Amino acid sequence: MITVQNLSAGYGKREVLQGMNLSFPAGSMTAVLGPNGSGKTTLVSSLSGVLCPISGKVEIAGKNVRDYRPRELAGIMAVLPQKVEPAFGLTVKSMVMMGRYAHGSGFFGYDSEDEDICGEAIRMIGINHLIDRPVSELSGGEFQRVLMARTVSQQAKIMVLDEAASGVDVAGKIELFDMLKKMNRQGATIICVIHDLNLAALYFDRLVFLSNGKVKLDGSPAEVVTKDNISNVYKTSVSIVEHPQLGVPQVLFSPSGDYSC
Numbered sequence: 001m002i003t004v005q006n007l008s009a010g011y012g013k014r015e016v017l018q019g020m021n022l023s024f025p026a027g028s029m030t031a032v033l034g035p036n037g038s039g040k041t042t043l044v045s046s047l048s049g050v051l052c053p054i055s056g057k058v059e060i061a062g063k064n065v066r067d068y069r070p071r072e073l074a075g076i077m078a079v080l081p082q083k084v085e086p087a088f089g090l091t092v093k094s095m096v097m098m099g100r101y102a103h104g105s106g107f108f109g110y111d112s113e114d115e116d117i118c119g120e121a122i123r124m125i126g127i128n129h130l131i132d133r134p135v136s137e138l139s140g141g142e143f144q145r146v147l148m149a150r151t152v153s154q155q156a157k158i159m160v161l162d163e164a165a166s167g168v169d170v171a172g173k174i175e176l177f178d179m180l181k182k183m184n185r186q187g188a189t190i191i192c193v194i195h196d197l198n199l200a201a202l203y204f205d206r207l208v209f210l211s212n213g214k215v216k217l218d219g220s221p222a223e224v225v226t227k228d229n230i231s232n233v234y235k236t237s238v239s240i241v242e243h244p245q246l247g248v249p250q251v252l253f254s255p256s257g258d259y260s261c
């Protein structure tokens with residue numbers, strides 16, 4: 001269980017999150033959404049203990065996230081940040097192996113089990129063909145997949161992902177979210193920042209929308225993805241339809257002007 005308790009967090013004197021309270025039960029799968037600048041990455045940085053709160057706290061299994069030692073935290077929580085620079089000279093394989101940091105025990109830091117787990121993550125994410133390529137020479141979407149493989153190889157019970165599938169093509173997104181859903185069904189707690197409302201409604205049990213550093217909406221897709229709610233949060237007009245096979249709400253957008261021929 002992760003709890004966000006009366007959390008205020010920000011940068012210097014700028015308070016972005018204001019008195020936020022949230023809890024993420026073990027085994028839950030939550031999408032965090034909201035307009036640009038609403039505080040999603042600030043929340044992720046707070047959950048991962050990178051950002052020191054102004055007040056309040058984040059607890060994981062009853063212990064303040066800031067009190068965990070880095071290796072101990074990496075053993076229970078895998079974080080995929082929004083911005084990662086592809087380090088010069090690192091190959092895809094060595095970058096994925098970095099996910100085993102918390103587990104590494106062999107003479108050189110990693111053993112054959114670490115190799116097997118990374119190999120499996122690389123196969124699952126479909127980047128076998130890239131394994132020896134330098135990460136600095138990959139396309140944006142390819143690099144994003146490598147980051148995802150590194151996160152998966154960490155085999156942590158909690159996964160916090162900030163725009164995990166940004167830059168990944170449509171089929172790749174489906175593969176990634178299918179995989180996350182499978183991991184969730186196997187017990188992983190997943191918290192994922194995502195901009196795509198329709199994928200969020202398809203895959204996540206709970207959608208939390210932030211607006212100006214506060215929780216604006218929190219509920220199942222059926223509860224929160226309504227015309228009024230989405231129009232209100234994003235200040236744009238939308239239509240809601242039902243997914244023809246799954247029945248979940250899906251959002252349609254229209255151009256703001258009349259561009260018909």
Ligand SMILES: Nc1ncnc2c1ncn2[C@@H]1O[C@H](COP(=O)(O)OP(=O)(O)OP(=O)(O)O)[C@@H](O)[C@H]1O
Pocket residue numbers: 011014016034035036037038039040041042043
């Ligand atoms: N390092 C920083 N220093 C100062 N202000 C920051 C910093 N990082 C973010 N901010 C500000 O904090 C606010 C929230 O930013 P945050 O990155 O959490 O938003 P977000 O919801 O993740 O946005 P996006 O959808 O664009 O990724 C924004 O107004 C942003 O300008």
